[in-house]
Amino acid sequence: MDGLVSRVVVIGGGTAGWLAASLIAARADPAAAVPLIVTLVESPDIPAIGVGEGTWPTMRATLQSIGVSEAEFLLACDASFKQGSRFDGWRTGAAGDSYLHPFTPPPSVPALDLVRGWQAQGRNLNFASAVSAQARVCGLALAPRQRAMPDYAGALNYAYHLDAAKFAAFLSGHATGKLGVRHIRDHVVAVDRAEGGDILAVRTAASGPVAGDLFIDCTGHAALLVGDALGVPFIDRSDVLFNDRALAAQLPVAPHSPVAAQTNATAHAAGWIWDIGLPTRRGIGCVYSSRHLTDDAAAATLTGYLKDTQLAGAGDLPFRRLTFRSGHRERFWERNCVAVGLSAGFLEPLEASAIVLVELSVGALLDGFPRTRAAMDLHAARFNTLFRYRWDRIVEFLKLHYVLSQRDEPYWRDHRDAGTVPTRLCELLRIWRDQPPSRTDLLQADEIFPAASYQYVLYGMGFATPAQGPLRVEAPDADAALRAVEQRGRTLAASLPSNRTYLDALRAASPALREQIS
């Protein structure tokens, strides 16, 4: 058939699989001469990992593009609004050691002017509070929007916290019901290859072979296609990022209890603890390095945290244990197969980069969608260059959270060992002594973490601001911009409802919807 690419087969039915299938199917042209057919093969008894419960703000555009109503999504997935991450105890571990990395960037004045303006305020205000109205809104656990606003619009930039299992189920219903994705529930038992090496079909236990032109490997850590079948090597990054285990727990919350506006990440002796608030429960987990902490000690750390949060039902909870290897594939698109999700790699849960990488990967695939097999290798090469760049930037950005710490435990000291810090990050840190992170440090048009993110972490961790140099500031009105931030914070704090109020009102307003999805 002239090597036309029309049959896309997604293997794996977790968040990655259903997101990929939905995004691709939503872009299919129904008037095409050879229409795109998207098939998802899901093994009925491999449970999804289901701890990726934080998204990036990109998820709003993603959901909108596949035609989902925001209210419906929020209700079906027990979702809440995430406006950033709060890091407690990362700097020294002392009481009150806390900073915020909000999603709303600082006002757009040159970086140096911004930092100088913040310092000149002399109000002893932390960086995030000085440059983003979101800090105050997060502190009050307010929603980033009012219910009367159109779907996916907000007064502040936001993402979601969600129940990953419900999210996958919700996407599955939408993809098969509205987007025409074919769903095959069966085990993949073998992979059929062409002479040249391309994948021809996956063979299933009961449904026979499922042939395709393009395969999307969403099989998670198993990496059935890209790893087992195509043998793309795995690049271990645990020399930089030490975490390799997690203990996860889920706790019901009391009705009417506040719902946090950010992911809380609390550092401990050999890793950190995530705390994600949904309207119905809190997802809490202890991430650690098995080289620095025994499983028993990690369990004790997590138990201690749960005790401190005084959540009902803590104490005799079973913890789910997860192990992972920090790293990614050497290539992500090999022959006619693209790895999306955990099959492409996983570093650690910090900064919730897993789901956003799914969105970015499928976005890049669609941007350079190969019409025929002939062009595929060129697209694949470009894709691999782009994503190798992105994984490297994520590794560096995650490492940044650790290298600036003054904590004294072996784990944290090891993180500061020069041999574990990527060269490029060392160079950036040297440059940032003289000038704040800015666009000039990041070369791509579509950087995964913008300069603002580096600023939030750097100055949140107490990195010294540049000393006065020979250059004067460019915009003398950085001061006015910062005053506007404060005023906006006051206005928003007055007009936004709390997360809890918003989500409860949403639930109360749609009993029909609620019944339909439960």
Added chain:
Amino acid sequence: MANHTLLTIEDHRDLRVHTQRGAAFGDDVMSCITVPDEFRRVQNLYPILFQRGRERDGFNAVALFGFEEGENLFLDGGRWDAAYRPLAMEIQPFLIGGAASGSDAKQVHVDLDSPRIAAGEGVRVFDEFGRPTPYLDAVAEQLGSLDIGYQRAADFFAALDRFDLFEPLTLEVTLEDGSTNRLVGFHVVDEEKVRALDSTALGELHQAGHLMPMFMAIASLANLGALIERRNRRLRHG
């Protein structure tokens, strides 16, 4: 029923107010008070009519939104279809009250039975530190303007009354479906009588700053046609 009380940080720290538009929030009214200071902003959108006040002997001015009780033709679901809303609508559920001590200082009161009083969702009046929010700042400014305008207005109405310029309005509105609405109880400024004023009278009105608002009120009657058209459009769309 109104339940007016003095707004205080102690009693209303967590008070929230619905600031959106809608019949459920009490926007389904056919008119509201306006003051001559505000005529400039009102006159190109709403007809300005006069009513003999119940409490005061003199006249009041109102901006007209509809032809019968409860009809606001500018209200379209949750939207108020005009670029400017009169102060008297904007300040709700707040009002100006005199201080208990009898001094001249004015205080902000709030009607706790107003449908604008919110629970959970809505704009806060005081922030988490007990300071007035930007919303309350803005309302207080509007209340101040309205109060000053109201005090100044007495002179204006008295002067026009003295020159006998008010004329009862008898307006029968015949709609496209043949039904008629009658506006009763309103007055307008009589153009004939204004034309007949001598230069001494005109000079006096001008000196007191009454001419400008008077002509604006006269000009605002051109909006009656547009208001009838709004009513007809509503009939057509059921």
